[in-house]
Amino acid sequence: MRIPLVDHHVHGPLAHDVNRRELEMLLTESDREIPAGTTVFDSQVGFAVRQHCAPMLGLAPGASAEEYLARRAELSADELARIFLEGAGVSDWIVDTGFGTDAIWTIGKMEERLSGRTHEIVRLEALLESVAADCLADGGGPGELQDRFEAAVAQAAGHAAGWKSIIAYRYGFDFDPARPSREAIRAAAERWLGEADPARPLRAADPVLLCWLLYAACDTGLPVQLHSGYGDPDLDLHRCDPLLLTDWLRAVEHTGSSIMLLHCYPFHRNAGYLAQVFPHVYCDVGLGINYSGAACRQIVSESMELTPFGKLLFSSDAWGPPELHYLGSLLWRRATAAVMSQWIAAGDWPAHEAERILGMVGRDNAVRVYGLDRRASSSAEGGAGER
Numbered sequence: 019m020r021i022p023l024v025d026h027h028v029h030g031p032l033a034h035d036v037n038r039r040e041l042e043m044l045l046t047e048s049d050r051e052i053p054a055g056t057t058v059f060d061s062q063v064g065f066a067v068r069q070h071c072a073p074m075l076g077l078a079p080g081a082s083a084e085e086y087l088a089r090r091a092e093l094s095a096d097e098l099a100r101i102f103l104e105g106a107g108v109s110d111w112i113v114d115t116g117f118g119t120d121a122i123w124t125i126g127k128m129e130e131r132l133s134g135r136t137h138e139i140v141r142l143e144a145l146l147e148s149v150a151a152d153c154l155a156d157g158g159g160p161g162e163l164q165d166r167f168e169a170a171v172a173q174a175a176g177h178a179a180g181w182k183s184i185i186a187y188r189y190g191f192d193f194d195p196a197r198p199s200r201e202a203i204r205a206a207a208e209r210w211l212g213e214a215d216p217a218r219p220l221r222a223a224d225p226v227l228l229c230w231l232l233y234a235a236c237d238t239g240l241p242v243q244l245h246s247g248y249g250d251p252d253l254d255l256h257r258c259d260p261l262l263l264t265d266w267l268r269a270v271e272h273t274g275s276s277i278m279l280l281h282c283y284p285f286h287r288n289a290g291y292l293a294q295v296f297p298h299v300y301c302d303v304g305l306g307i308n309y310s311g312a313a314c315r316q317i318v319s320e321s322m323e324l325t326p327f328g329k330l331l332f333s334s335d336a337w338g339p340p341e342l343h344y345l346g347s348l349l350w351r352r353a354t355a356a357v358m359s360q361w362i363a364a365g366d367w368p369a370h371e372a373e374r375i376l377g378m379v380g381r382d383n384a385v386r387v388y389g390l391d392r393r394a395s396s397s398a399e400g401g402a403g404e405r
């Protein structure tokens with residue numbers, strides 16, 4: 019059975035053609051040049067592209083990297099995006115619009131060109147930086163930042179499906195978990211904007227400000243996504259273990275916001291523990307699935323150890339190459355079906371439950387947590403695509 023999925027953490031596909039080097043750079047979380055004498059096509063994700071994406075372009079499974087790239091070059095970026103994103107079988111894309119927006123389709127274009135619906139996740143740091151830039155431009159200064167940011171959050175809450183924080187990238191999860199006072203926020207804002215270099219874009223990295231954003235988001239009651247674990251080398255992975263959030267998770271338990279731990283690899287077992295013990299915590303293993311390719315069954319299996327089935331979600335975390343949107347779905351479907359079949363074959367699971375659990379993780383949990391059955395898609399909510 020092929021159920022339509024909700025991809026609860028995803029970005030747009032590439033808007034422009036890319037050459038081999040550019041494509042390889044986008045098929046790894048490294049931001050460094052591909053080392054001489056090596057290729058991303060000799061990795062799990064490279065093998066997954068050759069094995070599973072090649073047939074989508076009319077080639078045999080296992081086509082060589084050269085055959086694949088030659089065929090790929092015959093199609094435009096928009097054609098590739100349509101083939102792979104429609105092939106993913108996703109009915110709802112919950113889109114993080116806060117990163118690399120010039121290189122990829124906007125959420126408006128996704129809504130217009132794809133059969134699935136889109137819903138916007140607003141990135142807290144990007145919202146703060148845009149409000150702060152306005153404060154500096156019109157002389158409001160740090161003194162007005164708090165009120166203006168809270169007004170912007172209230173306004174965005176009218177259309178957003180949820181929030182996303184990248185505190186893991188900007189600082190780490192070992193921040194002071196207590197709600198910062200208005201005085202502390204003001205002092206941090208003065209420090210930040212006082213030191214701002216007018217020649218460079220503002221970048222919020224002060225832990226007091228980042229923690230304030232999390233509380234402001236939780237106060238709305240909407241789901242709050244947190245990048246956890248695996249990501250590019252901007253982050254210090256050892257400071258992105260979600261267990262470091264334990265005290266903060268206790269502090270926001272009463273707010274009514276669901277905390278969505280994204281990616282989590284290689285801390286997905288820790289995330290599963292948190293999802294089991296805290297009613298408001300959910301997790302996924304997006305991103306790690308794409309990059310582990312044929313080995314992702316193990317990760318999917320481990321993600322189903324402690325995590326209650328009602329607390330686990332599907333995501334691709336695809337950004338850029340549309341192969342990642344497709345593989346995120348395909349590899350997750352294959353791995354989840356395989357691990358459940360194994361448990362059923364061993365006599366450890368009731369055979370008739372597999373379909374229901376697949377539906378929960380692939381779709382129903384996201385529909386419930388984000389209230390998708392009550393939401394219009396982003397285009398119907400008034401210009402979210404221009405954000």
Ligand SMILES: [Zn+2]
Binds near residue numbers: 114
């Ligand atoms: Zn992401």
